[in-house]
Amino acid sequence: MAGLVSGDTETQSSGDSKRGGLITFPFMIVTLLGISVTSYGWVLNLIVFLIEEFNIKSIAAAQISNIVNGCLSILPVVTAIITDSFFGNIPVISTAFISLLGIVLLTLIASFNKLIPQPCETGSILCESPSKLQLWILYSALALVTVGTAGTRVSLASAGANQYEKHKHKDSFFTWYFLTVNAGAIVSATAIVYTQDNASWKLGFGLCAAANLISFIVFLSGKRFYNHEKPMGSPFKTLIRVLVASLVKRKDVVSSKEEDYHRVLGRESKNFTAIPSNSFRFLNRAALRTEEDLNQKDGSVINMWRLCSVEEVEDFKSILRLVPLWLAILFLGTSIGVQASLMVLQALVTDRRLGSHFEVPAGSLQVVVLIFSCVFLVLNKWTIFPMYKKLTHKEMTPLQQVGIGQVLNILSMAVSAIVEAKRLKTVESEDLMSVLWLIPPLVIVGIGDAFHYLANAVVFYGEFPESLKNTATSVTSVAMGISFYLSTALIDLIQKNTVWLPDDINQGRVDNVYWVLVIGGVLNFGYFLVCSWFYTYTKFQDDNGQGQDVKDVTT
Structure with missing residues (x-):
């Protein structure tokens, strides 16, 4: 493990010199892996589950998915406030059993026919709608698993980083944190989603429940090694x-x-x-x-x-200085949320056959984003950033990395628009386009994620006051959560005022939606450049842990 495995093994000195440091790493990472498999295992294929099992129309299913994703991203800030003020990280992470209750309930829903409406062919006007009781049970399960996930995943980021004293070790943990989250998501987007589509939803959700249970046990097993930072009051x-x-x-x-x-x-x-x-x-x-x-x-x-x-x-001022940069995340996340939802709907109307025996699950397409995000997280840290430093003789600042991610995101939306325009032409000729055409824009957005996700986390964790470290790791997640709500609102606005998004997207113009995102992305990037130009770091450090007071220039 670069940065943590290399060199000295550090321990925290807050009361017990044997606590914290490298020994906590396997417990934190295995816990995070299990939580990631669980959370992505049900949310990545949620649109398909709602359409196929609950007979919900495609656009409505996409909007429900965006609302759930928004909650997954916004609720961590509530957890962070509680953690920073009253309980500390370790007790809050121990509430992972709440998500276990939710995923078990989803498994039960998939196991008993009385908990779901009668099946029918997708798109049929004779489909039976779910009853109020069925929807109540479904939403209860989604609420439990969402709250449980929100209480653990972001807190694990702060708890893991707090086990180390040196800045370079904290940065290394964040890299491994995002790699592990993406690794869990890849497992879910492939094995779990494939199981749900080709074996049964009951088995797929059951595997998620098993992963959640294992992670919970592993985390509790390592509690004697953790550095338990005491909350500092509100x-x-x-x-x-x-x-x-x-x-x-x-x-x-x-x-x-x-x-x-x-x-x-x-x-x-x-x-x-x-x-x-x-x-x-x-x-x-x-x-x-x-x-x-x-x-x-x-x-x-x-x-x-x-x-x-x-x-x-000065602590209060440090937060105010970050607000404009936080706002720049909102539209970036909105475009990602819209693309993620529409890609599933696009995949459902493409030729998903690979060979004569395998069909790509629509919910698995996001694995492309995750794979390339992981690849470039590794390349960035050990190849691209060192090469940049060798050529320029200075570190690439976090906000420069965010700027690169924004440019790649705009490019991804433009490619998505071009691909969709091509797909609509194949609909007219009744020759379905291969699902492989949807991969290039996902590759680009995955590379962009590797730049802006980690960099934003580093900026906020590093620049926030010491008493707000949990809140710092959640603010990026909150921005993404709000973005999912904005993406839902944007889809609803477009659907009401244009003919671009009918329930049958073959009759619409999804490519025009992507061009709207391109225009918005360009405007947002201009705003970000202005914010980053005027922003001055207060705590930026290089690899040697030396503080620098640098003005960020992303151009």
Whole structure:
């Protein structure tokens, strides 16, 4: 394991020198692998399950899938807040049994005919709709498995990184984290989805339940080795205090003298500043000392809602600086969500035969994205980025990597539009296009994922305050979750106002939808370039762990 296996084996020193470090790696990774197999095993083929087993129309199934994917991405921030404020990572990850209950319930739904409507041919107007009870049970299962997954997958990212002290080891763990998530997704998109389509849904969901159970047992087995970081209380209270104090002192004049500001004595900070920075100067008033703020006898703070420390003000500013970059993720995720849904529908109306005995499951197409994402995660870390450093004599910054990912995503949407236009011509000639034509755009989006997913995680984890590390690892996921909702809204908007997305996409113009995404992607990339040009890292470090204060230039 590069970065972790090479060199010294480090341990955490928070109370017990035997806790943390490399010994925790196999437990974390195996747990993550099992959780990934479980979560992707049911969600990748959810559209097909809803169409074939619950007789739900294709576009409606795609929208339900987007809503579920949105919840999978948004709920982790709730978990992160709870984790940072009250419980810590390890107890929260231990709630993986909730997802186990959900996947067991899905297995039961697939096992008993009374829990699903009577089967019928896809597209038939005589299909029986699911009853309210059947839908209630289905949504209950989806809710349980979604909540359970949200409570573990993102927390594992923070928990794993927190086992190490050195920056390069944390970065290496994030690389292995994304590789493992994608590896689990590949297993699901191939073996699990194939089992669901060709053997039975009961067996497919049952395999997911087995993976969930094994991961839960493995995680509990390693608890004695983990570094259990104690929650620091609600960090959001501190952020609110900064805002309140700055508003209360809104009429005070901002000073440029060091002695006029309140600091926490004895607090060690890697990014210590004697006075607040010039950005968001309005907030500097929160740390401005006045006669009303301090006890004249012992110097203690009289009212914590009137006076904050310089460190607390700078923590709040570090979050505000990241908001524009976070917004740039939204449209990127929206285009990915729309493409993922429409690709399944496109695959269902293509020739999916490979040879005389094998048919590609429509839900397995996303495995292409995952495979190329894994390949380029490895190539980036051990080939492309070192070559870039050798040629330019400097590190490729995380935001430069995000910019490359955005460009590749735009290219993928353009290729998708061209491929769909070609597919529509084959419909007219009644000669179905091979499903293999859908692979090139998925290859490109997979390569793009390798650049922007990991880089965004590194940016937010590295730049967020220490007390918000779990929240930091979830904010990218939240952006993607909102993006899935936006993709659902975009599909609904297009369906209501155009003829591009009928239930039978052979009669529509999906290629026009992709061109809309291309235009939006170009505009979003321009916005991202402006944001990244003005953004200055506060904690960016090179491979040797040396801090740098660099202005990001992605062009």
